[in-house]
Amino acid sequence: MKHEHTVLIDASACIGCGLCQKDCCASNISLENGKAHIVSPDCLMCGHCVAICPKGAVSLTGFAEAPQPFDAPTRLDPHELLQAIRTRRTIRQFAERSVPPETIERIIEAGRLTPTGGNAQEVTFAVLQEGREVAERKAVQLFRRLLPLVKLVDTTAKRTTIDDHFFFKKAPVAIVVIAPDTVDGALAASNMALMAEACGLGVLYSGFFTMAANRVPSLRALLGLHRKRKAVATLVLGYPAVTYRRTAPKEEASVRTV
Numbered sequence: 001m002k003h004e005h006t007v008l009i010d011a012s013a014c015i016g017c018g019l020c021q022k023d024c025c026a027s028n029i030s031l032e033n034g035k036a037h038i039v040s041p042d043c044l045m046c047g048h049c050v051a052i053c054p055k056g057a058v059s060l061t062g063f064a065e066a067p068q069p070f071d072a073p074t075r076l077d078p079h080e081l082l083q084a085i086r087t088r089r090t091i092r093q094f095a096e097r098s099v100p101p102e103t104i105e106r107i108i109e110a111g112r113l114t115p116t117g118g119n120a121q122e123v124t125f126a127v128l129q130e131g132r133e134v135a136e137r138k139a140v141q142l143f144r145r146l147l148p149l150v151k152l153v154d155t156t157a158k159r160t161t162i163d164d165h166f167f168f169k170k171a172p173v174a175i176v177v178i179a180p181d182t183v184d185g186a187l188a189a190s191n192m193a194l195m196a197e198a199c200g201l202g203v204l205y206s207g208f209f210t211m212a213a214n215r216v217p218s219l220r221a222l223l224g225l226h227r228k229r230k231a232v233a234t235l236v237l238g239y240p241a242v243t244y245r246r247t248a249p250k251e252e253a254s255v256r257t258v
Contacts, residue, residue: 006061138222193205
């Protein structure tokens with residue numbers, strides 16, 4: 001985490017129900033004289049104690065965001081969700097239309113709210129808009145140098161032409177998801193892609209740009225990468241300029257039940 005946080009319990013509001021203690025994955029809450037107490041300042045700061053307390057007696061310091069009460073969790077329709085996953089396609093043809101700032105903010109919010117291992121919350125984002133042409137040019141230079149070598153071992157590469165828009169396909173925006181942990185970054189990227197689709201955008205995961213971002217020193221500097229932080233995924237975003245009429249075939253799942 002970037003900031004220091006502290007768990008506070010208002011003893012006057014605590015009713016000693018023990019819900020926070022039972023739900024604490026770090027075993028960091030005890031009940032003493034009918035009141036909840038924090039055992040150690042060394043805590044995951046996951047906020048489950050804040051979320052579960054029926055009286056709002058628990059709080060976390062150092063966060064700009066206040067907890068939002070709700071009566072029941074939002075439930076997605078399972079059929080609609082599966083259909084959305086089934087019918088989405090990778091988009092490589094984008095309309096000449098800008099993406100509103102509030103839409104970009106909503107997509108990043110979907111990434112920010114994604115759970116992370118150990119509640120690390122170390123996923124960050126680099127939004128490429130005005131600087132995307134500079135970033136793409138740096139990546140293009142690398143791949144043009146590599147292409148002759150790749151063509152020697154990969155038959156599909158012989159049909160590949162690396163033009164000036166090879167990575168971003170003239171899309172208006174790209175978001176690079178950055179994290180020290182690959183799983184944390186990938187989970188955030190997946191939620192961001194779902195949000196982008198919900199906002200009417202098309203998404204391309206540019207694995208090639210992600211590869212270049214981690215290898216070109218000037219790109220690493222542009223994106224704010226350093227030794228412990230790497231580009232995990234690049235979401236190329238824009239309004240689709242293509243319409244698909246049916247789903248694409250997928251192989252059956254390989255499942256082993258033990």
